[in-house]
Amino acid sequence: xxxxxxxxxxxxxxxxxxxxxxxxxxxxxxxxxxxxxxxxxxxxxxxxxxxxxxxxxxxxxxxxxxxxxxxxxxxxxxxxxxxxxxxxxxxxxxxxxxxxxxxxxxxxxxxxxxxxxxxxxxxxxxxxxxxxxxxxxxxxxxxxxxxxxxxxxxxxxxxxxxxxxxxxxxxxxxxxxxxxxxxxxxxxxxxxxxxxxxxxxxxxxxxxxxxxxxxxxxxxxxxxxxxxxxxxxxxxxxxxxxxxxxxxxxxxxxxxxxxxxxxxxxxxxxxxxxxxxxxxxxxxxxxxxxxxxxxxxxxxxxxxxxxxxxxxxxxxxxxxxxxxxxxxxxxxxxxxxxxxxxxxxxxxxxxxxxxxxxxxxxxxxxxxxxxxxxxxxxxxxxxxxxxxxxxxxxxxxxxxxxxxxxxxxxxxxxxxxxxxxxxxxxxxxxxxxxxxxxxxxxxxxxxxxxxxxxxxxxxxxxxxxxxxxxxxxxxxxxxxxxxxxxxxxxxxxxxxxxxxxxxxxxxxxxx
Amino acid sequence: xxxxxxxxxxxxxxxxxxxxxxxxxxxxxxxxxxxxxxxxxxxxxxxxxxxxxxxxxxxxxxxxxxxxxxxxxxxxxxxxxxxxxxxxxxxxxxxxxxxxxxxxxxxxxxxxxxxxxxxxxxxxxxxxxxxxxxxxxxxxxxxxxxxxxxxxxxxxxxxxxxxxxxxxxxxxxxxxxxxxxxxxxxxxxxxxxxxxxxxxxxxxxxxxxxxxxxxxxxxxxxxxxxxxxxxxxxxxxxxxxxxxxxxxxxxxxxxxxxxxxxxxxxxxxxxxxxxxxxxxxxxxxxxxxxxxxxxxxxxxxxxxxxxxxxxxxxxxxxxxxxxxxxxxxxxxxxxxxxxxxxxxxxxxxxxxxxxxxxxxxxxxxxxxxxxxxxxxxxxxxxxxxxxxxxxxxxxxxxxxxxxxxx
Numbered sequence: 037x038x039x040x041x042x043x044x045x046x047x048x049x050x051x052x053x054x055x056x057x058x059x060x061x062x063x064x065x066x067x068x069x070x071x072x073x074x075x076x077x078x079x080x081x082x083x084x085x086x087x088x089x090x091x092x093x094x095x096x097x098x099x100x101x102x103x104x105x106x107x108x109x110x111x112x113x114x115x116x117x118x119x120x121x122x123x124x125x126x127x128x129x130x131x132x133x134x135x136x137x138x139x140x141x142x143x144x145x146x147x148x149x150x151x152x153x154x155x156x157x158x159x160x161x162x163x164x165x166x167x168x169x170x171x172x173x174x175x176x177x178x179x180x181x182x183x184x185x186x187x188x189x190x191x192x193x194x195x196x197x198x199x200x201x202x203x204x205x206x207x208x209x210x211x212x213x214x215x216x217x218x219x220x221x222x223x224x225x226x227x228x229x230x231x232x233x234x235x236x237x238x239x240x241x242x243x244x245x246x247x248x249x250x251x252x253x254x255x256x257x258x259x260x261x262x263x264x265x266x267x268x269x270x271x272x273x274x275x276x277x278x279x280x281x282x283x284x285x286x287x288x289x290x291x292x293x294x295x296x297x298x299x300x301x302x303x304x305x306x307x308x309x310x311x312x313x314x315x316x317x318x319x320x321x322x323x324x325x326x327x328x329x330x331x332x333x334x335x336x337x338x339x340x341x342x343x344x345x346x347x348x349x350x351x352x353x354x355x356x357x358x359x360x361x362x363x364x365x366x367x368x369x370x371x372x373x374x375x376x377x378x379x380x381x382x383x384x385x386x387x388x389x390x391x392x393x394x395x396x397x398x399x400x401x402x403x404x405x406x407x408x409x410x411x412x413x414x415x416x417x418x419x420x421x422x423x424x425x426x427x428x429x430x431x432x433x434x435x436x437x438x439x440x441x442x443x444x445x446x447x448x449x450x451x452x453x454x455x456x457x458x459x460x461x462x463x464x465x466x467x468x469x470x471x472x473x474x475x476x477x478x479x480x481x482x483x484x485x486x487x488x489x490x491x492x493x494x495x496x497x498x499x500x501x502x503x504x505x506x507x508x509x510x511x512x513x514x515x516x517x518x519x520x521x522x523x524x525x526x527x528x529x530x531x532x533x534x535x536x537x538x539x540x541x542x543x544x545x546x547x
Numbered sequence: 548x549x550x551x552x553x554x555x556x557x558x559x560x561x562x563x564x565x566x567x568x569x570x571x572x573x574x575x576x577x578x579x580x581x582x583x584x585x586x587x588x589x590x591x592x593x594x595x596x597x598x599x600x601x602x603x604x605x606x607x608x609x610x611x612x613x614x615x616x617x618x619x620x621x622x623x624x625x626x627x628x629x630x631x632x633x634x635x636x637x638x639x640x641x642x643x644x645x646x647x648x649x650x651x652x653x654x655x656x657x658x659x660x661x662x663x664x665x666x667x668x669x670x671x672x673x674x675x676x677x678x679x680x681x682x683x684x685x686x687x688x689x690x691x692x693x694x695x696x697x698x699x700x701x702x703x704x705x706x707x708x709x710x711x712x713x714x715x716x717x718x719x720x721x722x723x724x725x726x727x728x729x730x731x732x733x734x735x736x737x738x739x740x741x742x743x744x745x746x747x748x749x750x751x752x753x754x755x756x757x758x759x760x761x762x763x764x765x766x767x768x769x770x771x772x773x774x775x776x777x778x779x780x781x782x783x784x785x786x787x788x789x790x791x792x793x794x795x796x797x798x799x800x801x802x803x804x805x806x807x808x809x810x811x812x813x814x815x816x817x818x819x820x821x822x823x824x825x826x827x828x829x830x831x832x833x834x835x836x837x838x839x840x841x842x843x844x845x846x847x848x849x850x851x852x853x854x855x856x857x858x859x860x861x862x863x864x865x866x867x868x869x870x871x872x873x874x875x876x877x878x879x880x881x882x883x884x885x886x887x888x889x890x891x892x893x894x895x896x897x898x899x900x901x902x903x904x905x906x907x908x909x910x911x912x913x914x915x916x917x918x919x920x921x922x923x924x925x926x927x928x929x930x931x932x933x934x935x936x937x938x939x940x941x942x943x944x945x946x947x948x949x950x951x952x953x
Contacts (some may be wrong), residue, residue, distance in 0.1 A: 107568075138693070441636075442823070443632055443636045444636050444638060446597070446599050446623070446630065446632075447630050447632060447690075448637050448638075448691075449622070449623040449624045449650065450597050450598075450623050450624070450626075450628055450629050450630040450694075450699075450703070451624075451629055451649055451650030451693065451694070451697060451699075452623050452624050452625075452627060452629075452650050452697055452699070453650070454622075454624050455622075455624070457624075458624075461649070462638055464642055465640050466639070467640075519718075
């Protein structure tokens with residue numbers, strides 16, 4: 037009969053966090069309403085909007101399915117089989133996170149002439165975003181209770197049927213979370229679809245805005261994108277079974293048994309190598325070719341160093357603000373599930389799916405009319421990052437909080453430790469790895485963020501991403517290469533932390 | 548070493564009243580078992596004691612100082628009440644020694660208290676292990692050591708043995724009791740297992756539907772249960788309709804002396820199966836052997852009396868077992884306990900007890916059956932129903948008694 041005490045402070049803080057995240061959405065609603073119904077109808081009921089919607093949804097669907105297949109497959113191979121070099125592959129499977137989609141797209145375009153359209157965009161987006169499925173699923177596979185699989189085997193289920201009936205269900209929440217992230221990421225991706233000329237909503241919005249100065253058109257298209265996001269979130273909620281929490285109540289961790297691949301390990305190795313070659317090899321080779329020319333340009337190094345410093349500070353500020361907002365909401369999600377919590381969680385996702393362009397514009401508006409002191413500062417940019425990446429952080433915090441069940445904290449308090457000591461000695465040690473992983477993810481994604489940074493960076497402070505964009509847009513591939521290389525290198529560090537914290541590198545005898 | 552006193556403790560969850568005014572004294576230095584079926588409020592009681600829940604009424608005092616009650620809620624960490632949860636809940640990121648040292652201050656950590664309590668629970672030398680390297684029983688021992696280490700006022704044990712297998716459980720609860728005693732700790736053990744409560748605790752408190760029904764030594768609770776429900780809950784019980792006159796009860800088993808002062812009139816009497824003796828050959832009361840359940844250390848023999856009433860006898864030595872169908876003579880050893888029938892009307896109401904219990908049905912049915920046997924007025928009643936009811940009424944085993952209370 038364990039009930040959670042109401043947590044008004046937590047609820048208030050979460051509501052405030054979501055309110056901040058929803059600023060752009062509110063701006064969108066206000067601006068769209070100002071346009072008037074007739075104008076809206078004119079803009080909405082066109083063949084072009086229908087085509088854009090179909091293409092955007094199709095791209096999201098194709099990429100999500102491909103990412104689930106790649107992510108779950110790779111996660112299973114590196115966590116549950118005796119695949120040779122699996123720790124290396126665990127790192128390789130996570131590394132594409134360090135390659136921004138626009139860099140990957142740029143690498144492919146500059147390698148294969150005339151590559152453009154839907155399927156190339158799907159390929160590039162899949163290769164860049166399957167780690168979003170791989171990482172949580174690998175963590176879930178490592179953490180899942182092997183006893184359930186053993187029970188299934190003992191009940192006469194074959195290895196394959198156990199995998200489908202038990203293992204896949206154990207990792208279902210992790211897979212769903214990862215897939216949702218991928219789908220949302222694809223819907224809001226701007227860089228790759230722009231470079232590969234796949235006509236989706238984000239590209240159309242940017243074109244309408246940047247070239248046509250058509251604010252209303254851009255906002256209407258954004259509204260449709262928001263509606264698509266809501267649909268996606270609703271579908272995910274509908275398929276998620278109630279009470280599907282796979283908590284393990286007793287016992288300590290035991291590493292799962294590994295499947296012996298036998299001769300099958302060669303095709304498995306080949307598949308992982310192939311994916312790694314496409315996701316990492318192509319950008320690496322392409323960048324390496326242009327890097328020499330790019331670096332030998334006069335003055336290149338000082339420009340790059342300045343941009344790198346700007347990128348780092350902006351991303352750090354963004355990650356800090358995001359974690360600050362995500363902590364109460366993540367704790368609420370983990371500790372006090374309920375209708376209100378679900379609504380807040382979903383609302384946070386909503387902002388995440390908005391294209392960076394819309395976030396950027398709305399915050400410019402917000403800065404000019406409401407918070408002028410923030411305008412043209414890096415804090416407005418940090419706010420944009422917080423809005424964009426809140427769900428990443430909330431998921432990480434909620435997952436981390438689940439590592440420290442309330443029962444443990446109660447025991448600690450009963451042993452005479454005050455709330456702060458319990459926080460320091462029990463809750464934080466158990467949750468910090470997860471929270472740290474969340475912060476790393478936010479930081480990394482912030483480094484890669486392009487459209488909002490383009491719009492919100494204080495005048496004169498160029499980041500790696502914006503310098504890269506400027507150089508690419510004028511066809512100066514060689515000048516862009518150093519920024520791209522540095523971005524990839526900087527992003528690789530948090531990715532490495534992420535992999536290390538996920539336990540993928542742990543020795544087998546450790547739990 | 549602390550005395551804990553609860554006065555009129557009330558705890559509600561929305562519309563559900565989990566504790567409906569609990570009065571209870573936990574004596575210092577002893578182990579008190581809180582025994583009750585699932586859903587009776589015993590875990591809530593423990594959570595209120597520990598300070599995890601706020602009271603809706605009443606008061607809790609430790610050594611005279613109020614820790615919970617009217618407008619007062621001393622937080623858990625200032626109560627010096629250590630908890631051993633059902634699943635152990637060891638800190639997974641700490642070694643065994645660090646787990647045990649968790650409640651100790653800096654100075655005490657350097658001392659030998661950690662090794663001392665680990666020795667008490669039989670895990671000397673395990674300090675460097677991680678929790679996941681221990682078996683379930685060992686984890687539970689560490690959880691007990693961790694609770695004992697800071698010498699708390701009270702150690703609360705929340706069904707700490709229920710997840711373990713029977714053999715391990717018996718050994719562990721013995722060791723845990725010895726560890727508590729050796730440390731002079733005051734303990735509260737929450738359990739639904741009457742065997743556990745009776746064998747381990749110095750005092751047993753029986754809880755039902757959020758109220759204390761009885762508190763006393765294990766012997767008292769077993770031999771002098773407060774009512775028929777407690778009688779059936781703490782052990783096997785033969786409950787018979789009877790009429791009490793001059794300190795004796797007239798039952799289907801003959802005239803049985805009644806312990807204590809029982810008012811004359813209709814009553815239900817309790818006889819424990821081990822009081823029922825039988826000899827081959829006939830006696831004043833005869834019965835037929837229906838079944839023989841061998842348990843190794845003893846055996847339960849089901850008997851049907853001449854009037855159809857079923858009773859159970861416990862024989863220590865399963866030895867020369869009596870074949871099913873044998874006619875035997877039955878006597879009762881010692882005294883019975885009589886519970887006056889609350890409503891002395893000739894036709895008892897179907898549910899004479901405020902708390903629904905499967906046995907209530909059986910009791911009333913059997914009483915009617917007995918009526919039928921004597922007067923023939925109810926002979927039309929279906930024999931099947933009669934039999935089933937009587938069979939159920941014969942023995943109340945504690946194991947099955949939780950039905951209807953979950």
